[in-house]
Amino acid sequence: MLRSMYSGISGMKNFQTKLDVIGNNIANVNTFGFKKGRVTFKDTMNQMVAGASAASENRGGKNPMQVGLGSTLATIDTIHTGASLQTTGRALDLGIDGDGYFVVKQGNAEFYSRAGNFYLDDDGNLVNGDGLKVQAYKVDSKTNLPTNQYGDVAVNVNAVLPATATGDISITENLSANATDGSIFTQQIKIVDDAGKEHKIDVHFEKSTTADTWNVYINADPAANPKPTADTTIAFDPATGIPTTTPTSFAFTPIATGTAAPAAPLIPGWTGATALNLNFKDLTQVDGATTAIVSPDGNTEGSLESFNIGSMGEINGVYSNGQVNTLGVLALAKFSNSSGLQKAGNNLFQASINSGTPNVGIPGSGRGTIAPGSLEMSNVDLSEEFTEMIVTQRGFQANTRIITTSDEILQELVNLKR
Template sequence: MIRSMYSGIGGMKNFQTKLDVIGNNIANVNTFGFKKGRTTFKDLVSQQLAGASNPTDNRGGTNPRQIGLGGTLASVDTIHTQGSLQTTGRALDLGISGDGFFIVNDGNLSYYTRAGNFYLDREGTLVTADGLKVQGYLPDPVSGQIDPNRFGDLKVEAGNVIPPQATTDVSLKGNLNANLPVGATPPEYVYVQYKVTDSLGGQHDLRMQFERTGAGAWNYTAERFDKEIVPPGSPWVPLTTPATGTLNFDSNGALITTGFPIPATNMVLSTAELGTSTNQVNADPVTIPLSVNMFQGLTQFEGSNTADVDQINGNSEGFLESFNISQTGEINGIYTNGEVRILGQMAMATFNNTGGLTKSGDNLFQVSNNSGVPNIGFAGQGRGVIAGSSLEMSNVDLSEEFTEMIVAQRGFQANTRIITTSDEILQELVNLKR
């Protein structure tokens, strides 16, 4: 009799806990990155009335006789299923499609979150709504490429400036027409025109002239554009330090690189050539190696002339104009000079046991004894990818929650009936004394 009353009390407590979890889920139905909870139960120890017996030659075995003493809470799980992604159109809103967490830091501890509504503080640091700093990988100050060994706060500083960088490398690609007449007149030469940058950020026009001199043989000459020459003279003149040479192609149209003959080792645009007689500059000379790397992209086939610039380095001064964030978390800064530089790359963390993370409020999770250590790396490498201008919504399903609420409510009512029924029977026992 008394056992049933305590079973009813235990059941009421269990369903009250279930209602608490359901209420929290419903309250966070619109919380970005929220992961719903789930309550499970288990039965308590059972009172042994009789144990099981072994079968004998004359009598079969018997099963144990036990009376259960109610149920108790087994677990409150965090369900880390994917929430739907909602497009916001805001550059600093980031959702995760797949596994993984953003890493944020308050200076002492690291936290993990799926809520990607980030902001910039006055110093340009990427932060959460509560000011925790988003963590990621930083670029190498020399190469500009992401350095996996440099980890820290990510920044997008307004007005960030990249200084001028002189051109030091040019490579060409395309075809030189094998049908071009030998000893052609200048209008039939092949020209590749490009701009180079000096150490002060000034832009200068250069071109490479190609003249076919024989079967598989071409002479090249580097020329510069002289602004002071007016018609009828040509404004294109050879460099003061001659930069000429010969290219040879085999019968298959490929450049012969063995023993590559280059009379001049560098193409040099001197300081005097960088300015004019009325506007001199003090920039360093522009020096570009005339090596096989510059010409190895060229071919000689029959057909049209398609020779052009493949790659060229160097840039003028530029100011940060805008930025965007890629699927792998790269923060790409776009500058006024047309350059695109990587400002940083967001780090992502995964865990062996995601369900073992501890909720710490503010959409944050912390490592626990059973979550495992964070596996930190780039998005897309066994981790989810980042959806730009989107936010992950809560994974709470209202229809499911309301159904579970009805079940919990009826379960609570049924357990109250156990208590009232047990009380009525106890009342009958007391009335026997009358």
């Protein structure tokens, strides 16, 4: 009887703990990025009444006889399944579609979160609602690719992108192999001089009378009278359509108005003597339309007008000169055992000795992608929680009946003496 009473007490304690977890789940049904909890039970030790015996020649074996002594908690799990994404339309609201956690820092302490409601502080740092700084990979200014180092990311709304002089002009796509001799294809481009001034020039491609050869004129009309001399000539292999001219690039030095003879390529107001490298190694001559694209580098000075965050975590700054620069790439962490993460409150998790070392990288590389303008909802299912609440309540009531019944039997024993 005493054993049944203590079994009932253990059951009541366990169901109370389960009810606590259910209550916490329901309380966080609308908490962004929240991961629900789950309680499982196991039986405790069993008191041996009689052990098992083996079968003999004249008698069969007997099973052990044991009396259980109640139940205890087995686990309190955190369920890290993904939840639905709620569209908010806010640029700094970010959801993770797939595996991974945002990395945020407070000093040297690193935390992880699925709640992506971020903000900018007065220094332009990207932070969460409690001011913890969101971590992102730095971007190489030359290659515009993420480096291996991640840290705080700041968006300076007053940033000014300095002017960069044009140095390389790439010519790609195709010049039609069916073009007639003397036909001209023209594309106007904008180039920037050493003073940061923008100039428009025309690049003309003229089909030469020589087979599989094109003449290139820069800021000089090949249809003029008298006809100017071509700046360079490109020859193609008729079988493969790739350039046979060696080298496949040439240097062109713009000349300002009044500094050379009229036959020279004049650009009014040009400043600087830096040669422009025209590279046509990726240009072809095959059947079809002429689709040559002339793409110069360089840019004028521009101020930051806006920024956005892409699906691969790239934070793009849009400048008034039309340039788009990547300011950083958000870092995502994933763990070999997500259930081993320790809740730290405020929608944050911490690594534990059983979660594994955080594997931090950019989105998409074995991790989820970013859903801009969305927030991940709580993964709590109210119908499931209320069902579990009913089962827990009935289990608690059943265990109280064990205690009251045991108490009644003990009362009968006490009354035997009367």
